[in-house]
Amino acid sequence: MFLYFHDPENLKNFLGYCATVTTVVQFLTGSLICRNYIKKKSTGETSALPFVSGLLSCSLWLRYGxxxxxNSLILVNSIGAFLFALYCITYFMFTVNKRRFLHQIALVLLMITFSIVYSRVELDDMKASKLIGLLCCSVGVFFFASPLIKLRHVVMTKNTEVLPFPIILTSFFVTLQWYIYGYLLGDSFIQIPNFLGCILSAIQLTLFVIYPSKSDIRYKPLSSIDF
Structure with a gap:
C-alpha cells in the first residue's frame, strides 16, 4: 500500500477520486438546507449567494475542466452545476425577494455565456484556460466566503442560524483535498482558491463554536406575507 502511494501519479489519482466523492457529498448537503426551506415554507433570513455562487463556480470549473x-473536474462540476441549479429553483420558490434573486441569476448566466463564447472564439487554448482559470479562482473564493456576508447578523444576534453549516463543514475538508490535488498537478488555479477556501471555512466554523445556532427561531411562511 505504501509503495502504491509512493508513486506521485497513483497518489494524484487517489486524491482525485476522494476529492470527487467528498465534493459530491458537499454538494448534496444543499438538499438539507432546501428541505428546511420546504418545511418552513420560507428561506427566512438566509442568503441565496451560496447557491448562486455555487452554480456559477461549478459552471466555470466545468468549462475549465x-x-x-x-476528467475529475469535468465529472464533479457537471454534478455540481446540476444540483445547484435545483437548489436555486427551490430557493426561488420560497423567497419573498424574487426580483433580487432573478437579478443574481441573470448575472450568473451572463458570466457563464461569456466563458463559453470566449473560450470558443479564442484560438490560443493556453490563453483561454488562463483567463477562465482566473475567473474560477475569483468565483471559487467568493463561493467559500459567501456565508460571511451574514457575519454582521451573526455577531449582532449571537446566532449562526443563517449560516449553512453543512456546506461550510464539508467545504473545509473538500478544499483541503483539492488543494493537495492541485499541488500534485502543479496547477495554481486549483491550489489558490482551495487554500483560501479552506482558511475561510475554518474561520466560519469557529463562529458555530462562539455563537451556537438557536433552534427556537421561526420564520414566517411565504403564504402568510402580504405583497
Missing part, C-alpha cells in the same frame, strides 16, 4: 482535459 474541458479546456485542460481534466
Amino acid at each position: 474541458f479546456l485542460i482535459n481534466e
Whole structure:
C-alpha cells in the first residue's frame, strides 16, 4: 500500500477520486438546507449567494475542466452545476425577494455565456484556460466566503442560524483535498482558491463554536406575507 502511494501519479489519482466523492457529498448537503426551506415554507433570513455562487463556480470549473482535459473536474462540476441549479429553483420558490434573486441569476448566466463564447472564439487554448482559470479562482473564493456576508447578523444576534453549516463543514475538508490535488498537478488555479477556501471555512466554523445556532427561531411562511 505504501509503495502504491509512493508513486506521485497513483497518489494524484487517489486524491482525485476522494476529492470527487467528498465534493459530491458537499454538494448534496444543499438538499438539507432546501428541505428546511420546504418545511418552513420560507428561506427566512438566509442568503441565496451560496447557491448562486455555487452554480456559477461549478459552471466555470466545468468549462475549465474541458479546456485542460481534466476528467475529475469535468465529472464533479457537471454534478455540481446540476444540483445547484435545483437548489436555486427551490430557493426561488420560497423567497419573498424574487426580483433580487432573478437579478443574481441573470448575472450568473451572463458570466457563464461569456466563458463559453470566449473560450470558443479564442484560438490560443493556453490563453483561454488562463483567463477562465482566473475567473474560477475569483468565483471559487467568493463561493467559500459567501456565508460571511451574514457575519454582521451573526455577531449582532449571537446566532449562526443563517449560516449553512453543512456546506461550510464539508467545504473545509473538500478544499483541503483539492488543494493537495492541485499541488500534485502543479496547477495554481486549483491550489489558490482551495487554500483560501479552506482558511475561510475554518474561520466560519469557529463562529458555530462562539455563537451556537438557536433552534427556537421561526420564520414566517411565504403564504402568510402580504405583497
